[in-house]
Amino acid sequence: MRKEGEPRTAKDAKKSDEVVETPAYSQENIQHNMRIIYYSRTFLSIVGGVVAGVLGLTGVTGFLCYFVIMMLASAGIAVKTKFDVFSFFDSWNRITIDGIAQGFMSFILFWTFAYDIVHIF
Amino acid sequence: MAGADMAVGILGALVLAHAAYITILYRGDLKIKEEEFVRPPIQVWIEVLISLVLCLWAALRVPGTFLPILPDSKENRVVALPANLDFMIFNHRGKLFAPELEAKFTKS
Numbered sequence: 001m002r003k004e005g006e007p008r009t010a011k012d013a014k015k016s017d018e019v020v021e022t023p024a025y026s027q028e029n030i031q032h033n034m035r036i037i038y039y040s041r042t043f044l045s046i047v048g049g050v051v052a053g054v055l056g057l058t059g060v061t062g063f064l065c066y067f068v069i070m071m072l073a074s075a076g077i078a079v080k081t082k083f084d085v086f087s088f089f090d091s092w093n094r095i096t097i098d099g100i101a102q103g104f105m106s107f108i109l110f111w112t113f114a115y116d117i118v119h120i121f
Numbered sequence: 122m123a124g125a126d127m128a129v130g131i132l133g134a135l136v137l138a139h140a141a142y143i144t145i146l147y148r149g150d151l152k153i154k155e156e157e158f159v160r161p162p163i164q165v166w167i168e169v170l171i172s173l174v175l176c177l178w179a180a181l182r183v184p185g186t187f188l189p190i191l192p193d194s195k196e197n198r199v200v201a202l203p204a205n206l207d208f209m210i211f212n213h214r215g216k217l218f219a220p221e222l223e224a225k226f227t228k229s
């Protein structure tokens with residue numbers, strides 16, 4: 001036992017001194033929520049691609065269109081969680097950044113399709 | 122419920138298809154008049170905006186609602202034990218995650 005006035009040593013450290021904050025999440029529900037975001041973003045990437053093609057956007061404006069649509073999607077998802085993000089996801093990154101890279105390829109594909117159909121053929 | 126949102130999505134897609142059709146006709150006109158294509162007419166812009174709003178609505182509603190991930194939340198309460206209790210042990214490390222429950226009994 002430690003006497004008063006003596007410095008704390010490693011022997012005095014108790015497990016209850018540390019506050020280990022590892023929250024236990026329901027993995028199945030996290031995956032369910034991620035799947036919902038993924039479906040939403042994929043559909044919106046396709047719609048965004050067709051929009052960019054129909055409007056005849058080329059180059060940087062087209063990519064800008066994609067990012068605007070993804071930002072709108074992120075805002076929509078944040079509203080869907082009623083801004084109480086941490087009871088559905090483990091970090092803000094899930095809403096703002098995840099899924100954007102995967103949708104990008106679909107966007108380019110449908111953008112090329114739509115542009116060709118509307119403006120070239 | 123999901124049917125109405127799906128209908129909104131389909132309507133958005135139809136409006137977008139109509140906008141594409143109008144742009145094709147517009148381009149045909151430009152070819153006849155031998156003018157350069159700069160931007161599609163205002164009607165196309167409006168229709169594209171409408172279809173974007175409708176598709177955004179459908180994309181957020183159709184896949185379903187979010188489920189809470191914290192074990193303490195009301196929807197994640199274990200209200201019934203499964204039938205194969207003989208194979209379950211309750212003497213595990215879960216006791217370290219002691220939740221502060223205001224336990225309410227629900228009729229189910």
